[in-house]
Amino acid sequence: MQSFHPPNRVLMGPGPSDVPSRVLKAMAQPTIGHLDPAFVGMMDEIKTMLRQAFCTDNAMTFAVSAPGSAGMECCFANLVEPGDEVIVCINGVFGGRMKENVERMGGTAIVVEDNWGEPVSLDKVEAAFAANANAKLLAFVHAETSTGVRSDAKALCQLARKNGALSLVDAVTSLGGIELLVDEWGIDAIYSGTQKCLSCPPGLSPVSFSPAAADKILSRKSKVRSWFFDLSLVMAYWQGDGARTYHHTAPVNAMYGLHESLVMLHEEGLQNAWGRHADMHQKLKIGLENLGLEFVVEEQYRLPQLNAVKFPDTVTDEAAIRKDLLQQHNLEIGAGLGALAGKVWRIGLMGASASDANIDKCLSALSQVLAKQ
């Protein structure tokens, strides 16, 4: 057995995105104990910087010690009790995953469906609330990674509040890439990932819970169907003055990386980061259209950081093209997922990958492989 040395890829898929060398170097610093006061101090800085990134004052803001899918499960496991009715909006892969989460926690999912590539319909959600007075939670995806569509999180959260329900939002692909105002929009529970617009390796899931969500969690009638994700236990490690109580062993070096990526976001400025994603999207869009690629999502609902495009009819083997991009150009773009598998490509412009150099590389490589068709 030999040491593994990865190839040097340019990452323009749906995540992970390119990781800056500052973040990689931060992760290679010596491991210290997960209860070391120096580490606890760094955790506090992560909490502070995550609050800034989420635009929230929520005390219960931290990083779940596992990837974004685990952050999703952490939210549902804590907020859903057996018998609870939850309105779940499905307009792509990740809404479907939310439904699975509700059901595995013993809840009943009331599904609001929209076409893949379209945003969640406010009218349908309003009708779902009207027809289900017991629904106390609304769950939806802010930025659907499978289609590249943005839903109106602010309006959806207002609808939830108007109907006496909490809101639970998937922001895996939105955090750090587009406007996301947790407190102003009234989001009650939110989860994200590190490997998208934060440009960190995958492995942690930033989450935040409003005081109302925290109340709901702490007043549950039944135990959470998970020991690992039970926030009444996890928070003894992440909160409180001074010494923290052991719950699980946090991924120490991954947290170094998240800390550094948040410092970099702080240095750039959150609004500047949003602006950069928007600007780079404009540049990529012109190039893709020049190559004859057509966007899946209507312009007004498009995510700048996730560009789902249909390829020309001349392309008969799309997987072969992606393979060519990867092996000949060291460029990763994403395949279609779920209902869009084999039908679209997903070109990510997330975090450090949202750069002029990456776009030039991507357009040049794409034009070469498409010219061979």
Place this chain on the structure above:
Amino acid sequence: MQSFHPPNRVLMGPGPSDVPSRVLKAMAQPTIGHLDPAFVGMMDEIKTMLRQAFCTDNAMTFAVSAPGSAGMECCFANLVEPGDEVIVCINGVFGGRMKENVERMGGTAIVVEDNWGEPVSLDKVEAAFAANANAKLLAFVHAETSTGVRSDAKALCQLARKNGALSLVDAVTSLGGIELLVDEWGIDAIYSGTQKCLSCPPGLSPVSFSPAAADKILSRKSKVRSWFFDLSLVMAYWQGDGARTYHHTAPVNAMYGLHESLVMLHEEGLQNAWGRHADMHQKLKIGLENLGLEFVVEEQYRLPQLNAVKFPDTVTDEAAIRKDLLQQHNLEIGAGLGALAGKVWRIGLMGASASDANIDKCLSALSQVLAKQ
């Protein structure tokens, strides 16, 4: 906000252990996609090397994308269905956590209790099987990190098999440090952590399931109470020829680290690693006894890699001594946990921390701080 630079500690607590620079450097290599063929090839090597470390041919051998506590939950979530009776052996903190896991999955825990610091009693387990004919799973901790005791995993698994039950074993602290023969002993499900005797940062949990355990999982009547840990989904990512199906985004750089630590274990040889832990324990033991520290566990049941010791009566503020060790000597040792909190120290000799240099450092620092009492 500034970049974080951790102090340089010598880690001799209950984990994480010292991480060799080779492993840290491996983790700082460029991130690639979690579905990149180069990454999938590395995953296959991790599976092969984990099988060697566990001494098993189990096909279902891989690393859960979260720390050891999540590996525990993965095992219980998949192997326990509502109404199942599970015999759970408690002789320390982690047996208690197993009981919580059983109950949160809807099972009933039949508890076999032993004193903290003593191994699991075979007679009590035999009696529990005799009294509970429906129990189809026996769960116990091989190496109790809270006390430093080793239980007879081989005999316990034989008991389970004799009674038509599967066995589920916590090997968080044993993998790579002491003899552990999954196939020969007939272990059906096992989980470990990376941050103990494998000398990797925390964040992943190696697991393995026997064909009988895999059968049980794949023939469940109810869905697993977790989407993230559901092995019927997870294995689509970890198994199969060629392309793998996306389930969650694996912690790419953490896996680079695990791969490198397994290469290092392969280079040293598994038996040599066990021998080194045993030898270093003998050296540490003499030194600790010379300092007047007394072991919690009887010699024949002691774990070489986790030395729980009672301190002299002259010590009135044990936390102050640990603080002194950390701040003046950059040495981390572990506090007591659970019933032993404030009563013992836990001195780890795990992985790279099981070295002459660390022991010399530890004994020297301890003698200095104790002399001040």
